Amino acid sequence: MYSERTGEKIDTIYWIEGDYIAEAIREINVFMRDWRNNQMMDIDTRTVDIMAASHKLLESSEPYMLLSGYRSPATNAMLRSRSSGVAKNSLHLKGQAADLRLASRSVSQMARAAAACKAGGVGKYSSSNFVHMDCGAVRSWGS
Template sequence: MIERRKLLGLGLGVLGASAVGPMAAFAQSKFGPGADPIADLLMKQGDLGSAAEGMPENGLPEAPVPAPQTIHRVSSEPRWVKLHNVHTQEKLEAVYFDKGEYVPDAVQALDKVLRDYRTGDVAPMNPKLYDIMAGLAARTESKSPFQIISGYRSPKTNAMLHARSGEVAKRSLHMDGKAIDLYLEDVSLDRLRTAALDLKLGGVGYYPVSNFVHVDVGAVRRWVGS
């Protein structure tokens, strides 16, 4: 592991009382086979499944959204993301992009927090999702971590949710690590949705009843669900 990318050195930290004390050990750890550095530090809670999970990214489009025509320069400035998994109660704050590239240690730690909490399966999340989240935080001027309803979804979990609800896509982008369902505690849901649409970086689903916004790195489109 490259020294400059040690988690604390790049601003990667686990928040909350459960992280007090062992942080130095976590910062020095490596993510290898059998390693479970975050789970060792954080208290896990039981299955908190709800109808808010598993909402589709293939709903009927409310209206087409044109793809952006301007090519933006990619800044090499550090990018932060803060998130909280509402099912496991894990919290993570990380510099995931630095010196013009994604930071492997941070991205791997984020993958862990965004795992399928039902099965424990971990899969690589598309790092462009973190760019969307960073853009949303900047546009909304939020000071809160993103509350994560659903990140990666295993085929087993997705099949179960699809059988439960016709709104869940049979081949969900969650299964490819390309979608996240989220909300911010200090930003209204409609404002978060507007910010996501303004970014024009992928699909945006609005779920006012279930209280989350779906964002993905698929085609630029939008829809409204329940």
């Protein structure tokens, strides 16, 4: 996974034989921080699991581009003021969501893979070329 905004890259094994690796989870928390103000929150590992399972289903060697992971309340409020598509109580605020892109896969392909996991929310944002994945209730939206 890499961040277009910060230029950072992460390629780490975070889980082995049923156990999360604490060091890797810390690295993920740093990587998925709010890049606008460097605030961090523990990222829900269920979201990371959905991202990993979806990526495996896509059979892609290309890393995800992370557009948004954790969002601080200030960042979420700023984004809400600019777009009606940003939820007031977004799961990004809880470290339970990620907005992702793959150059080699369409939004529809990514959304189908995430939905196949039947583990959380999947939002298609075709006009912005990204998919939202979260570990909340199973649901889908967008076009």
